[in-house]
Amino acid sequence: MVSGNASGYGDGTRAAHAGLPAAVPGQPFLPGPVMAAPYHLDPHTGPRPDLDGYGRTDNPSWRALETAIADLEAPAGGAECVTFASGMAAIAATLLSLLRPGDAIVLPSDGYYKTRAFAAHRLEPFGVTVVEAPTAGPYPSFDGVRLVLLESPANPGLDVCDIASLAAAARSAGAIVAVDNTTPTPLGQRPLALGAHISVASGTKALTGHSDLLLGYVCTNQPDLARAVREWRGQTGGIPGGWDAWLAHRSLATLDLRLGRQTANATAVAAMLAEHPLVQSVRFPGRADDPSYAIAMAQMRRVPGIVTFTLPSAAHVTAMLTASKLVAASTSFGGLHSSADRREQWGDAVPPGLVRLSCGIEDATDLVADLEAALDGSARAVGPR
Numbered sequence: 001m002v003s004g005n006a007s008g009y010g011d012g013t014r015a016a017h018a019g020l021p022a023a024v025p026g027q028p029f030l031p032g033p034v035m036a037a038p039y040h041l042d043p044h045t046g047p048r049p050d051l052d053g054y055g056r057t058d059n060p061s062w063r064a065l066e067t068a069i070a071d072l073e074a075p076a077g078g079a080e081c082v083t084f085a086s087g088m089a090a091i092a093a094t095l096l097s098l099l100r101p102g103d104a105i106v107l108p109s110d111g112y113y114k115t116r117a118f119a120a121h122r123l124e125p126f127g128v129t130v131v132e133a134p135t136a137g138p139y140p141s142f143d144g145v146r147l148v149l150l151e152s153p154a155n156p157g158l159d160v161c162d163i164a165s166l167a168a169a170a171r172s173a174g175a176i177v178a179v180d181n182t183t184p185t186p187l188g189q190r191p192l193a194l195g196a197h198i199s200v201a202s203g204t205k206a207l208t209g210h211s212d213l214l215l216g217y218v219c220t221n222q223p224d225l226a227r228a229v230r231e232w233r234g235q236t237g238g239i240p241g242g243w244d245a246w247l248a249h250r251s252l253a254t255l256d257l258r259l260g261r262q263t264a265n266a267t268a269v270a271a272m273l274a275e276h277p278l279v280q281s282v283r284f285p286g287r288a289d290d291p292s293y294a295i296a297m298a299q300m301r302r303v304p305g306i307v308t309f310t311l312p313s314a315a316h317v318t319a320m321l322t323a324s325k326l327v328a329a330s331t332s333f334g335g336l337h338s339s340a341d342r343r344e345q346w347g348d349a350v351p352p353g354l355v356r357l358s359c360g361i362e363d364a365t366d367l368v369a370d371l372e373a374a375l376d377g378s379a380r381a382v383g384p385r
């Protein structure tokens, strides 16, 4: 077996082997989930740093998964990962363990809406100044800013920002830089190599990809930051369960395969959408005519299988989803099954007909034919505009 830091291998090899223990005859490839609240203590010494003691701070299934994710985020080594019960738990841990009253934070105005809501409802009342900037810019001065949180590609609009140059500017102003790496996954983008201090993500989406668990993580090459978020987790208890950590680790092995199919499907779907008369606009950073194409090609290792497009109205989206046999109405993304979400229904400041489409691992010809027929059906049912 390839050990934790298999930096010389390709993505498929690294995903399949990440975090697995050395081969031991008679032992499984991935040891089973450890489900424990307390562990036995040594009655002579009591708690010991080299022994698991209590389930809010210690779990071998998390540690294996954390080794795997850290290996994917930073193949050259030097990074630590701390897993959480969900992406929001990881984001909250990052923000609340690092920010103090009087600090300022810069957030994407077009990124995941719950992060903005968290900042407005939890950080501002606590005395933190929250400044929003669109992912594509312009950005404010980072002077006096404690934390810059970027999200690239931004969800749902899929604008991409130049992480390396923003991280350099933020660092020279003395700010900590975190990147929400949910949409690309660590196989699509390595924020730490681009100059960020922290890669924070939801593992609920493509990272684990089976629509059956929630997970989050913070990955950093700064030991003091890792210590701060780990301590936060131990004190506040936003931990993943042992079963979920194991299931996530098992799912990681197919990440390269799943992403490859999802991106191929998105490429084919985006080409069809760009030609369909009902579609008013299409965003897919993998298309040469997309405003984010150049920076995505320069910065990302692969483009995720997500396409954002706009239909004339909410009724057109409803009709399309009703007619489709393969695309589920669902608010998550990155899963095995294609799904679509009309983002305005969640409060995003986007047109009512804007759809974030997550391409699954179905066959491209089936998916394109299904969506094309569903769009034709929507046009017939609701009208051409």
Ligand SMILES: Cc1ncc(COP(=O)(O)O)c(C=O)c1O
Pocket: 086, 087, 088, 089, 112, 151, 155, 180, 182, 183, 201, 202, 203, 204, 214, 215, 216, 332
């Ligand atoms: C970009 C981004 N970050 C964070 C999250 C939060 O993740 P979770 O749902 O696992 O809490 C999401 C969820 O959709 C997301 O899209």
